[in-house]
Amino acid sequence: MNAIGNFIKENEYLICIDSDGSVIDTMTEKHKKAFGPEAVKVWQLEEIEEDFLKKWNKVNLYSHSRGINRFQGLVKTFNDLRAEGYGLPGLDQIEKWTVESSELSNPALSRAIKNTENNQQLKLALNWSRQVNQEISKLEKDSTKVFAGVKKILAEISAEADLAVVSSANQEALLDEWASYDLKQHVKVILGQEAGSKADNIRDLKAEGYDQNKTLMIGDAPGDLRAAQKNNVLFYPIMPCEEAESWQKFAEEAAAKFFSGDYQGKYEENLIKKFNFILK
Known part of the structure; x- marks a missing residue:
């Protein structure tokens, strides 16, 4: 669960997900x-x-x-x-x-x-x-810290994509949080700072056989965007202060566009433009 060496590709799609600030409001x-x-x-x-x-x-x-x-x-x-x-x-x-x-x-x-x-x-x-x-x-572990809609959407997309937590947080804390919040079951691997940089982890996961247009990074920080761009994969931003709305948008339209091949291009560009504006 905490090493790429144990990762086995099962689906055509790969979705890498940041943790703090993206999935859990910590x-x-x-x-x-x-x-x-x-x-x-x-x-x-x-x-x-x-x-x-x-x-x-x-x-x-x-x-x-x-x-x-x-x-x-x-x-x-x-x-x-x-x-x-x-x-x-x-x-x-x-x-x-x-x-x-x-x-x-x-x-x-x-x-x-x-x-x-x-x-x-x-x-x-x-x-x-x-x-x-x-x-x-x-710090107190409260299930309400998981952003609204996250657990449901992770369960849904894990049927079509291999999910991996790619975070710069402490590995021990990540494992504890994803288990405590009942999220661990939906992901194939949890990678923290000890596993290397986000860009390196995306690269190594992608090397398991995923097409760059079928690989997505979900995150709330510019470093997540840079890690995705460094590997020429797609990026979905969790907008700071609009986290629940971001996950709702992902559930209602962005995920379907990703799986249908319609995500890349103007749709992604507009999301990234808004993301960069928020964090100026």
Whole structure:
């Protein structure tokens, strides 16, 4: 369930689906209750807490960098604030790792720490990430967090397409959430940050024998769109703040267009145009 090596193609169509913010309404909660507050604690930013959290939420939730990997989001938030004149600790070592590493996850960061002499920055980042995971595990699991219509549409499309969760979230949390919300039964594989980038995971899944016009990525962030475009596959946006409506539209018309071959072209282009406008 958590490795592409165990994936077996059964249908002609492949649909890759992001999790946080796309299927389950947990993205905002995780950032506001775990990611941002834990960064304030680890880097002792209490004096600028309000400004830091405002910038954190802007970078990770309310801009074109929405859905960015947690470590990249950390670096961008610090860099943006530093550019505005805030005296923040340097994250050059962490930034270097985010650029050079092929995998941005806790295990990959642990390996980098072992292979780096001056690794204090990396240790702080790992400590922060682990504390974030702990806080996320404490968040209440409420079935109402699954966006309206999702469970029904997943059950319906899983009869025609192989479904795969492709997310940058922590693998353990993903497995727990998809099981807790009774969604796991509809997907063939769940891939989190430990499995690699979204683009790489789509590439590897597509390589199982799917045509690019019969492969779709569903997501709520520009990174999901880029991952789809990098692999020349189709993209369906879950519009931020219009999630239930997006799933209703998918159920009523977009899914049928995808399966009939009428999705690519003007229809997809108009959806992406609206998506990009929302996140300008």
